[in-house]
Each structure stands twice: as structure tokens, then as C-alpha cells.
Amino acid sequence: MNQVWGWLFAPDGRVLVLLEPGTGVATLPGGSPEEQDRxxxxxxxRRKAEEEAAATFGAPVLLGYVNAPSAPRGYLRYAAALTEVGPERPAPASGRTRTRVLATPEQALSLFDWGDAAADQLAAVHRARRQLGLPRAAPQPVTELTGRTAR
Structure with a gap:
């Protein structure tokens, strides 16, 4: 495993997306393993979601493994229901505070540059959403999370 990323669902079916300060580059919570992850x-x-977004989540569903066409690495992807999002704070490793937003899975994919893998990823995300018993998110504007939320 090179990296692991999560589609973390709010109760209304939207997902948590992180925006990098300064650039606005959108990512899912996640990243590279460290020794303490064993x-x-x-x-x-779990560690990366807490560090980057002050987010916790329930039992995850494995979506699969995606190879990066432009790099010699791969990404594990999971889906899970958010259980809590704490107050925003800087990530320990970077010192940056990312903007946390909720978006429909379709809106999230429009923010990422995933090319041909996006359609398969979206289908897997919706299968996992149904498996988690969560509704399909209604179309609505992307919403910034600024405080603490709990499920």
C-alpha cells in the first residue's frame, strides 16, 4: 500500500472534501502510512482523517485499489460514515489548516482530476453508500464546515 484515502459520508449522503490553503486543490482525507500504523x-x-480534518468515522467499507497512471503508486480507497468532525485546526505535519467542505460525490469528483477512473470510482462510492445505509445526497451547494458536528 502506498496511500489510503476515504470517502467519508455525512448523514445526508454528502462527503467530506479537503481544500488546500492557497491553491484550492481538492483531496479526500488520507495519505501515506507511518510506522505507528503498523x-x-x-x-x-483514521490517523490522517483526525490529523487533516479532525474527523472520526465508523466501520469502513473497502472500495478497492486505484493505480495512479502518472506515478508508480497506488491508492486504497475506503468509504465510511462520519461520526464526528471537530473544530478545524492545523495538520501536525504541515502546519496548514485545510478548508473542509461537504459535497455530493458527483461534486467531489468534479473537483478532482481523476480522468477515466472517476466513473468506476463513483459507482463504487454509491454501492458503499447504499451498504452503509446512507441516502443519496440531494443536489445542493458545496458547504464549508467551520465548527464541530456529530452524528
């Missing part, structure tokens, strides 16, 4: 992908995702 090779466990879910531990990596």
Missing part, C-alpha cells in the same frame, strides 16, 4: 490501512486512514 501496516494497517484503516489505522492510517
Amino acid at each position: 501496516g494497517d490501512a484503516v489505522s492510517t486512514l
Whole structure:
């Protein structure tokens, strides 16, 4: 495993997306494993979600493994229901505070540059959403999270 990322669902079916300060580049919560994760992908995702977004989540569903066409690495992707999002704060590793937004999965994909893999990823995300018992998000504007929320 090179990296692990999570589609973390709010109760209304929208997902948590992080925007980089200064550039606005959109990402899912996640990243690279570290020694303390002991090779466990879910531990990596839990740590990164907490560090980057002050977010916690329930039992994850594995979506699969995506190869990056432009780099010699791959990404594990999971989906899970958010259980809490705490107050925003800087990530320990970078010192940057990312903007946290909720978006429909379709809006999230429009923010990413994933090319041909996007359609398969969206289908997997909706299968996982149904498996988690969450509704399909109604079309609505992307919403910034600024405070603490709990499910």
C-alpha cells in the first residue's frame, strides 16, 4: 500500500472534501502510512482523517485499489460514515489548516482530476453508500464546515 484515502459520508449522503490553503486543490482525507500504523490501512486512514480534518468515522467499507497512471503508486480507497468532525485546526505535519467542505460525490469528483477512473470510482462510492445505509445526497451547494458536528 502506498496511500489510503476515504470517502467519508455525512448523514445526508454528502462527503467530506479537503481544500488546500492557497491553491484550492481538492483531496479526500488520507495519505501515506507511518510506522505507528503498523501496516494497517484503516489505522492510517483514521490517523490522517483526525490529523487533516479532525474527523472520526465508523466501520469502513473497502472500495478497492486505484493505480495512479502518472506515478508508480497506488491508492486504497475506503468509504465510511462520519461520526464526528471537530473544530478545524492545523495538520501536525504541515502546519496548514485545510478548508473542509461537504459535497455530493458527483461534486467531489468534479473537483478532482481523476480522468477515466472517476466513473468506476463513483459507482463504487454509491454501492458503499447504499451498504452503509446512507441516502443519496440531494443536489445542493458545496458547504464549508467551520465548527464541530456529530452524528
